[in-house]
Amino acid sequence: MIFELSEEHLAVKEAAREFAQKILKPGVIERDSKMLYPTDEVRQMGELGFLGMMVSPEYGGGGMDSVSYVLAMEEISKVDNSCSVIMSVNNSLVCWGLETFGTEEQKQKYLPKLASGEWIGSFCLSEPEAGSDATSQRTTAVDMGDHYLLSGTKNWITSGGTSSLHLVIAQTDPEKGHHGINAFIVESSWDGVEVGAKEDKLGIRSSDTHTIMYTDVKVPKENRIGEDGFGFKFAMKTLSGGRIGIAAQALGIAGGAYELALAYSKEREAFGKPISKHQAIAFKLADMATDIEAAKMLVYRAAWLKDQHLDYNQASAMAKLFASEVAMKHTVEAVQIHGGYGFVKEYHVERLMRDAKITQIYEGTSEVQRIVISRGVLQGQLYVPVAGSAAVEGG
Numbered sequence: 001m002i003f004e005l006s007e008e009h010l011a012v013k014e015a016a017r018e019f020a021q022k023i024l025k026p027g028v029i030e031r032d033s034k035m036l037y038p039t040d041e042v043r044q045m046g047e048l049g050f051l052g053m054m055v056s057p058e059y060g061g062g063g064m065d066s067v068s069y070v071l072a073m074e075e076i077s078k079v080d081n082s083c084s085v086i087m088s089v090n091n092s093l094v095c096w097g098l099e100t101f102g103t104e105e106q107k108q109k110y111l112p113k114l115a116s117g118e119w120i121g122s123f124c125l126s127e128p129e130a131g132s133d134a135t136s137q138r139t140t141a142v143d144m145g146d147h148y149l150l151s152g153t154k155n156w157i158t159s160g161g162t163s164s165l166h167l168v169i170a171q172t173d174p175e176k177g178h179h180g181i182n183a184f185i186v187e188s189s190w191d192g193v194e195v196g197a198k199e200d201k202l203g204i205r206s207s208d209t210h211t212i213m214y215t216d217v218k219v220p221k222e223n224r225i226g227e228d229g230f231g232f233k234f235a236m237k238t239l240s241g242g243r244i245g246i247a248a249q250a251l252g253i254a255g256g257a258y259e260l261a262l263a264y265s266k267e268r269e270a271f272g273k274p275i276s277k278h279q280a281i282a283f284k285l286a287d288m289a290t291d292i293e294a295a296k297m298l299v300y301r302a303a304w305l306k307d308q309h310l311d312y313n314q315a316s317a318m319a320k321l322f323a324s325e326v327a328m329k330h331t332v333e334a335v336q337i338h339g340g341y342g343f344v345k346e347y348h349v350e351r352l353m354r355d356a357k358i359t360q361i362y363e364g365t366s367e368v369q370r371i372v373i374s375r376g377v378l379q380g381q382l383y384v385p386v387a388g389s390a391a392v393e394g395g
């Protein structure tokens with residue numbers, strides 16, 4: 001086994017760190033407080049190639065592997081999780097889903113715009129009454145011959161107010177249950193697409209999360225993704241990779257809080273010495289470091305499995321479950337180490353603590369990850385790939 005990052009990986013990690021610390025950090029508190037969408041920062045992420053990292057160069061992307069993507073997500077998430085969720089949805093749900101399962105025409109038409117950040121993408125699965133129970137889709141798409149008529153409401157849509165392209169999951173044949181679900185590429189400028197108010201959230205406050213209403217939206221047949229009835233599998237396979245991105249976000253949140261707590265504990269003195277020299281604080285730092293290293297192994301391994309075209313469904317669920325629990329637990333500890341200063345915005349850790357919560361909820365709650373993991377456990381799945389393991393198509 002080789003636990004080593006390549007020179008290229010380290011260069012990506014360093015570039016993302018520099019961008020996060022120099023460009024994102026100065027305005028992040030104000031953007032969070034005032035719920036200001038990071039327009040300029042997202043534009044720069046596009047210019048630097050962070051929005052289409054894994055997209056093939058022939059479609060305008062960076063052609064990088066998932067490990068590179070995870071490293072960039074981790075560094076950006078140490079600072080600004082509104083930017084990193086926009087990045088994650090665009091990369092691993094929208095671009096990856098389109099490139100893996102789209103037609104050549106769909107890829108040529110949409111990927112260059114998405115990979116450059118000229119367009120931002122949204123992934124529209126959740127509904128007011130279909131969150132974890134994702135097969136209960138009420139949004140319908142009626143087959144009208146050369147097009148579908150799409151109607152329904154989607155909830156909690158990241159980049160809902162700013163995205164130009166929506167991947168929308170809808171029921172086309174209720175009698176077939178989840179085999180009668182399809183995924184569609186919908187442009188937000190089309191007639192019948194209406195965006196609701198921006199949600200006022202606990203964390204990731206400057207990303208724009210909206211409800212989107214579709215009323216008799218005419219979707220051309222060529223904008224369906226995959227064979228008729230492929231939509232639910234498309235959503236599950238795509239989310240399986242998306243969860244690696246959110247796991248990396250959680251890892252970054254935990255790592256960012258740890259870095260801040262470590263630095264503060266070396267500066268702040270109490271009872272005649274830096275608080276890091278008190279066992280009460282030193283042991284907290286030890287626990288944080290250990291859990292973060294463990295999360296890192298799960299997250300990097302899930303990305304590596306994906307890069308090797310090996311089954312990563314279980315691994316991504318484990319990575320997201322564990323990393324998000326570590327993020328929540330240790331951002332609370334980082335605030336505690338900062339004492340009263342941790343409770344005010346200026347020291348950044350309270351924001352990371354608020355941001356951590358959503359990583360246990362979106363792209364499948366911790367409970368959903370446990371469903372995925374336990375099903376694999378009961379089927380006796382192995383977690384250490386052995387030479388000659390079968391490759392999988394799209395997870």
Ligand code: CAA
Nearest residue numbers: 125126132134135157158233236237240313362363364368
């Ligand atoms: N890959 C391929 N196929 C899969 C799959 C996967 N990873 N997971 C399930 N499937 C297939 C199953 O094989 C089954 O197909 P067949 O009947 O042909 O065998 C079909 O999908 C239905 O699967 P289940 O019977 O397992 O379905 P279920 O109703 O028990 O649900 C679930 C399983 C794991 C709970 C699923 O519903 C789920 O993941 N729910 C959470 C949804 C979610 O993550 N939502 C997040 C919204 S997106 C978001 O947050 C974006 C954002 O903006 C940040």
